[in-house]
Amino acid sequence: MAHYSNRKGLALAQYISRNRQERAKALKAQGRRILGYICPLVPPELITASQAVPYCIVGEPMEPIAKADLYMETNLCPWVRNCFDQALKGCYQWLDGVIMAHSCDAVQRLYGLWCYYCKPAYYHFVNVPHSITPATRRFYREELVMLRESLERLVNAQISDERLSQAVVLHNKLKSEVKEFYSLRKQTLPLVSGTEMAYLLTAICSIPVEEALSLVQDAREEVVTRGGTGNLSGKRGRVLVYGSIIDSPSLIELIEQAGVNVVIDDTCMGSRNFWNEVAHTNDPIDGLVATYFDQFRCPRLIKGTDPKRFDYLIDMAREFRADGIIFHCMRFCDPNMFEFPDVRDKLSAAGIPVLYLEYDYTTGSIARLKTRIQAFAEQISQQY
Amino acid sequence: MQKTVSEFSKAIKSTEAAKSVNQLIKEWYGRAHLAKSRGRKVAWVMVGVPTELLVAFDIDAVWPENYGTACAARQMATHFISIAEEEGYPLDICSYARNGLGYACRCRELDTIPPEAPHGGLAEPDMLLGANFLCDVRLKWFQALATRFLGTPIHFLEIDAPPYGIDMNDQRIKEHYVSLYLRSLKELVSFLEKETGKKLDEAKLSQALMNTQKIFQLLSKICDLRKAVPSPMPSEDEFACMILKEFMFGEKIAVDFYERLYEEVKDRVSNGIGVIADEKYRLLWIGLPPWFNMGLFNYLERLGAVSVMETTYYIGDPVEIDCSKPLEALAERTWLKAVEIHRCGAEVVPENAVVQGGLGSVPLGLVSRFIEEYKINGVILHTTASCRAISFGQRHASYELTRLGVPCLLLESDMADPRAWSDIHIKAQVDAFIKVLSDRVAAGRSR
Numbered sequence: 055m056a057h058y059s060n061r062k063g064l065a066l067a068q069y070i071s072r073n074r075q076e077r078a079k080a081l082k083a084q085g086r087r088i089l090g091y092i093c094p095l096v097p098p099e100l101i102t103a104s105q106a107v108p109y110c111i112v113g114e115p116m117e118p119i120a121k122a123d124l125y126m127e128t129n130l131c132p133w134v135r136n137c138f139d140q141a142l143k144g145c146y147q148w149l150d151g152v153i154m155a156h157s158c159d160a161v162q163r164l165y166g167l168w169c170y171y172c173k174p175a176y177y178h179f180v181n182v183p184h185s186i187t188p189a190t191r192r193f194y195r196e197e198l199v200m201l202r203e204s205l206e207r208l209v210n211a212q213i214s215d216e217r218l219s220q221a222v223v224l225h226n227k228l229k230s231e232v233k234e235f236y237s238l239r240k241q242t243l244p245l246v247s248g249t250e251m252a253y254l255l256t257a258i259c260s261i262p263v264e265e266a267l268s269l270v271q272d273a274r275e276e277v278v279t280r281g282g283t284g285n286l287s288g289k290r291g292r293v294l295v296y297g298s299i300i301d302s303p304s305l306i307e308l309i310e311q312a313g314v315n316v317v318i319d320d321t322c323m324g325s326r327n328f329w330n331e332v333a334h335t336n337d338p339i340d341g342l343v344a345t346y347f348d349q350f351r352c353p354r355l356i357k358g359t360d361p362k363r364f365d366y367l368i369d370m371a372r373e374f375r376a377d378g379i380i381f382h383c384m385r386f387c388d389p390n391m392f393e394f395p396d397v398r399d400k401l402s403a404a405g406i407p408v409l410y411l412e413y414d415y416t417t418g419s420i421a422r423l424k425t426r427i428q429a430f431a432e433q434i435s436q437q438y
Numbered sequence: 439m440q441k442t443v444s445e446f447s448k449a450i451k452s453t454e455a456a457k458s459v460n461q462l463i464k465e466w467y468g469r470a471h472l473a474k475s476r477g478r479k480v481a482w483v484m485v486g487v488p489t490e491l492l493v494a495f496d497i498d499a500v501w502p503e504n505y506g507t508a509c510a511a512r513q514m515a516t517h518f519i520s521i522a523e524e525e526g527y528p529l530d531i532c533s534y535a536r537n538g539l540g541y542a543c544r545c546r547e548l549d550t551i552p553p554e555a556p557h558g559g560l561a562e563p564d565m566l567l568g569a570n571f572l573c574d575v576r577l578k579w580f581q582a583l584a585t586r587f588l589g590t591p592i593h594f595l596e597i598d599a600p601p602y603g604i605d606m607n608d609q610r611i612k613e614h615y616v617s618l619y620l621r622s623l624k625e626l627v628s629f630l631e632k633e634t635g636k637k638l639d640e641a642k643l644s645q646a647l648m649n650t651q652k653i654f655q656l657l658s659k660i661c662d663l664r665k666a667v668p669s670p671m672p673s674e675d676e677f678a679c680m681i682l683k684e685f686m687f688g689e690k691i692a693v694d695f696y697e698r699l700y701e702e703v704k705d706r707v708s709n710g711i712g713v714i715a716d717e718k719y720r721l722l723w724i725g726l727p728p729w730f731n732m733g734l735f736n737y738l739e740r741l742g743a744v745s746v747m748e749t750t751y752y753i754g755d756p757v758e759i760d761c762s763k764p765l766e767a768l769a770e771r772t773w774l775k776a777v778e779i780h781r782c783g784a785e786v787v788p789e790n791a792v793v794q795g796g797l798g799s800v801p802l803g804l805v806s807r808f809i810e811e812y813k814i815n816g817v818i819l820h821t822t823a824s825c826r827a828i829s830f831g832q833r834h835a836s837y838e839l840t841r842l843g844v845p846c847l848l849l850e851s852d853m854a855d856p857r858a859w860s861d862i863h864i865k866a867q868v869d870a871f872i873k874v875l876s877d878r879v880a881a882g883r884s885r
Contacts, residue, residue: 123833124833124837125833125834125837126830126833126834127821127826127829127830127832127833129530129821129823129824129826129829130826130830156598156601158574159573159574159575159826159827159830160826160830162601163830163831165601165602166601166602166603167834169602169603170602170834177603179601179602179603179604181598181599181600181601182598183570183596183598183618184570184574184577184594184596185570185577185594185596187596187622187625188621188625189596189618189621189622189624189625190596190618190622192617192618192621193596193598193614193617193618196614200614353578354574356577356578356581356594359581359584359585359589359592360585361585383528385530386530386826388531388532388573388574388575388578388826389574389578391527391528391530391531392527392531392535392575392578392579392581392582393578393582394526394527394528395525395526395527395582395586396582396585396586398526410526412528
């Protein structure tokens with residue numbers, strides 16, 4: 055990483071996040087294969103084990119949608135539309151392939167359109183059932199086996215159990231480091247802001263796992279050494295951000311500008327990706343199934359009908375001493391929209407206020423969101 | 439005299455069979471209430487759960503999704519939808535679901551069936567049977583019902599669809615999906631045996647499947663007859679009859695109905711009886727209809743345009759299955775439908791394939807075939823704001839069809855929420871579209 059020699063830790067994370075494709079393209083120029091993926095239900099461990107670099111596909115909220123509306127309805131997840139628009143503009147043409155999971159209706163359908171119009175060199179879809187039963191677990195397991203075989207054909211090499219286990223170990227190290235990094239925000243004066251965390255999270259899913267690990271370790275050392283910083287003090291109120299994908303620091307930044315600290319998140323590019331390490335199993339595929347199907351927290355996975363399934367949120371809020379929860383719902387996000395009344399009531403009963411924040415992934419909605427966030431920040435700051 | 443769109447009117451239908459469905463619907467909802475009063479098991483069910491299984495278990499089913507249609511047709515959907523929105527359900531959620539959740543809210547508030555509920559409301563369920571046919575909503579909706587309102591035993595059937603680009607001739611892929619369908623069906627059967635206290639009656643299931651095979655054949659023949667000029671049976675009639683296809687597969691009543699409908703349509707073709715006297719333009723309808731304003735189809739007819747065919751609820755070609763092994767046959771049928779969807783060009787929506795749900799979205803290959811076979815002059819694609827699952831693919835289809843020179847009209851409203859309807863805009867778009875068709879026909883072009 056000689057190119058980045060003048061940057062390290064949080065500064066490097068911010069640089070990578072703002073220039074996400076740069077490192078991946080440099081690696082491609084050196085002969086590495088870069089595979090774009092959508093959704094952690096495509097376990098990145100499998101991509102790493104194939105010697106390719108897993109590159110998480112994101113949108114660009116600062117760019118208005120230009121081409122996607124020709125082929126895709128506008129009453130659809132704006133994040134999906136934006137990603138598709140990026141693809142149509144050629145922003146992802148350099149990828150060696152794309153792998154998507156059946157994370158929701160929108161992504162399932164995005165896959166077909168992406169393949170039809172963008173014609174990636176390699177493409178694969180991981181189908182994921184919604185409910186968790188012996189039949190569906192078996193099905194998802196076979197889906198991962200087929201993904202593995204597909205990757206083997208792509209790279210023309212076997213992905214042995216040993217190699218896959220090594221990838222699991224590496225990614226587990228990253229999960230552990232990131233979780234440890236999260237814990238630095240439990241303190242009364244968090245050692246790292248939500249914005250800084252967001253930069254780190256968006257950076258590490260665009261570079262190889264070894265580089266990501268190094269980045270997180272450097273960042274951790276930096277924040278522990280620097281202690282509390284001015285921009286974190288003086289904020290009254292701590293929030294947990296829950297819900298739809300957050301693939302850019304701008305939303306977190308907006309929340310923190312309102313005068314609160316974002317101390318923890320429960321989102322798919324955030325803590326959900328890092329909270330549970332993959333167990334070592336004789337067949338490493340079984341460990342991946344357990345983590346990414348049985349244990350993965352996402353409203354698209356049907357985890358029963360007991361309201362206790364939201365207890366973990368209360369525990370998380372208490373662990374990080376969050377005063378309130380911002381329920382971030384991307385517009386048209388069905389899995390999250392349906393959850394809102396139950397999450398709201400469950401958390402309110404536990405004395406934790408909830409703000410429903412609908413985001414349409416455009417800069418035009420920022421002013422409206424700002425007002426609501428400020429009002430919520432005032433509400434939860436009153437106890438200070 | 440200036441023609442106007444009737445705001446929120448029911449459709450005037452052409453066939454006697456379609457006209458008789460209203461009474462059938464009343465009896466159908468009443469059947470579940472009667473069953474409940476007699477201590478029989480009642481289930482709230484999602485499309486995707488094979489109706490034949492319910493017949494085999496003697497379970498009376500209620501379909502909250504259809505209730506959204508019924509409430510919309512009776513101008514009651516806004517009432518329940520508003521209640522759901524006050525409860526906290528965002529207004530972008532499927533309007534069928536908002537109607538159903540609002541209904542459940544109202545039941546909770548009154549601790550009984552609301553007096554204003556059409557058809558006497560929904561018989562209280564002993565169980566909920568969900569399925570992931572076509573969309574996430576079907577699962578999340580039932581999960582919300584069970585979590586928040588009902589606390590009833592619930593089971594979800596998984597019928598995931600093979601994605602775009604997969605090799606449907608690959609035996610391993612077939613085994614992978616058929617195994618899921620079969621295992622998932624067996625899990626459902628175990629649940630039903632536990633909840634009903636009865637074992638699956640395989641003979642009854644086989645008979646129900648054979649009934650469905652008959653319906654399949656009849657529907658196929660009716661679809662063929664509908665290719666006639668003038669059109670003997672328009673889309674509004676087909677939509678009116680939808681409940682038999684969606685919710686009564688396997689039942690003798692559906693076989694009898696479709697035999698009657700087939701004879702009637704055959705007779706109309708033989709005698710050259712069309713929907714309107716002067717059929718100028720033949721349209722293909724794509725998407726759910728606006729159930730609160732089916733009079734739109736009559737408005738089109740007053741302009742000389744008949745919607746002669748539709749892709750929504752089209753169940754495709756009959757399939758060969760071995761009904762003597764009924765569970766295997768159900769799994770095989772689901773697979774064969776998935777194969778058909780892929781063959782039809784489902785690049786956008788390789789949806790979960792079930793028979794009664796039909797090909798709800800826009801398989802481009804099928805659309806192209808219909809345009810030729812039904813002598814279509816133009817295509818109307820109705821984008822329903824709150825049903826993203828069915829709408830997705832319409833822009834893509836419209837783009838591709840327009841490239842091929844087929845006139846397309848993209849209308850935007852909703853299937854159950856009338857607040858999404860703008861009379862003046864829809865009318866202006868329809869009038870302009872008919873003008874386009876008129877100019878083309880006058881120029882000697884079929885499209």
